[in-house]
Amino acid sequence: MITNKKHINAKSNMVLIGGLLVVIAAFILSIHVGKYRITTNDIVKILQGTHEDKMTINVFYMLRLPRSIMVILAGIGLSAAGSVYQTIFKNSLASPDIIGVTSGANVGAAFSIVFATGSVLSVAFGAFLGGILALIFVIGLVKVSKSDNVLGYVLSGIVINAITNGILMTIKYFADPENQLGAIEYWTMGSFGGITLEKLKIVLPFFLMGMVGIIIMRWKIYVLSVSDEEAKSLGISVNRSRLLILLFSTLVVASIVSVTGLISFIGLIPPHIARSILKKNNFKTVLFSGLVGAILMAFSDCLARILLPSELPISIITSFIGAPYLAFLVMKNKKYR
Template sequence: MNSKKLKISFVLIVISIFTSFVISICVGKYPITLDDIKNLILGNSINEMSRKVFFTLRLPRTIMTLTAGFGLGMAGSVYQTIFRNPLASPDIIGVSSGANLGAAVAIIFVGNQINLVAGSAFIGGLMAVYAVTLLVHVTQNNSTATYVLAGIVIASLSQSIIMVLKFFADPESELAAIEFWSMGSFGSVTDLKLQVVLPIILLGIIVVILFRRQIFLLALNEDESRMLGVRVTLIRVIILSFTTLVVAAIVSITGLIAFIGLIAPHIGKLILKRQNFTTCIFSACVGSIIMMLADCLARTLYTAELPISILTTFLGVPFLIYFMYHKKEEQI
């Protein structure tokens, strides 16, 4: 793709993000019109209910969907690059499973208090990555394959513990809460929660951007990376830690969100037909659009709000099928 087409692609993706953002603010059980948004921005008089809904719920929720989609799309692209695996996603090193375990522990032993569940999920995600790193250190094998295998081990162990917790959980309250949390939702996002997690997400994204050159050097053979002056083990741990920080901060508020980290990088590469950090940013933007559209559908398709992972899966599967056929045609 030449420079002109690349610029056009980014202009279109930015317009799509802006359009999705406006739609997301307007859509919901309490509708907010474009005139309401204009009056709020200009500081004109508007009824108090619209003001509260806009600033306390709808705007924070829309910012969170945009940020979550961006963060998960970028994380998926980074994981796929570092692990040289097109199927890599936040699950690859046990982040999602660890967060799910943390949430389940809080629900069973503390109660379904949203703040405690979110904090426990955040700690669980970070502990899962720490466990993966510790397992790799014990094996004294720092290869990419070892990280993947360690992630599978920790994820499987987390899922086993979750199944034990489900077995002893109260089926009328605790079990339902664990299952609902594992399907993801933006329904609990408020302005106060956004103020807590947004700085953490932005910190992780900024660090990943600062290490953009090292990320693609890690995609090379380890010996080649070392020859180019990369301290492979240290840089990999730093990048994985801050990428995981982004994912853990997101899922601590939203619950588990399927498919965004997997499908967004594939769509980005399919459109731009290149693999560099520009594609990583583009993939993150794609993730934002899919997330905002999925959240709009979650709020409007049914009388009760649908779990977000249902919609992200239905939106993502057609793209993945198209990608599979596209790769098949390339091989032919």
């Protein structure tokens, strides 16, 4: 029995290492892809400080490198958070949408576009604030209803989604059809085209705080995958632990979508792929979900850059990849029906 367990752990570790190597390869590929050609030789010379073309150096450090880092971080963060949501809500179709985080971010961004300056920084701040406020409202509703269980969070999320959709339609009504309305719609489709070094520096601390929090709470995440009664019998403060985990996960999601816009399916599909490969659901599954998400995000972003002369919004690519996979899951597994 012990030998079998060691074999399983060794296999999981090998899968994680393999996933990490693929992520590194995807990151390098992401740096190469784009309208401005950067070769491997260029990258080596830039890192060595011997490259003479200032344009290539500026493109690498100011645009391509920050974008590639953000692509990997977004894939890791959204997928890991999605895996956490699915675990603590005990629902394989759960994602950041389930408690209104993404819809809150959408409203915050739209409000900034229409009623604030509409600058990149104000939109990012509005989206981040909207996602956090949505979570606060959900927590408030759960406390008022005195139903600190999974169903209470899900129902509160439905309420928040309905409210934010109404607010978003109102904001669109007052938006300028020629400029602001188009900006709102484009933001909802997501893009890495506007990522710069400054944006990366702004969101990185919040992203790291959320991920570190998830890591600290990792064993409680696994315990919350069982029933609340069993978790309590193990000495876990279920409500407090679930709240903290949601806060950290939401911090990760909000930090990402505040600069990328909404990205479809990345928080939903990679956790399924990770569980199907590892054949279990623990914190290693959360980590591997993040690696799978990073690979899928990098692949999608590369396609968005090269398929057409003008760059496609990232959610168009992820939707065409994620929707068929979700349909496959529905047809293959009766439990999703």
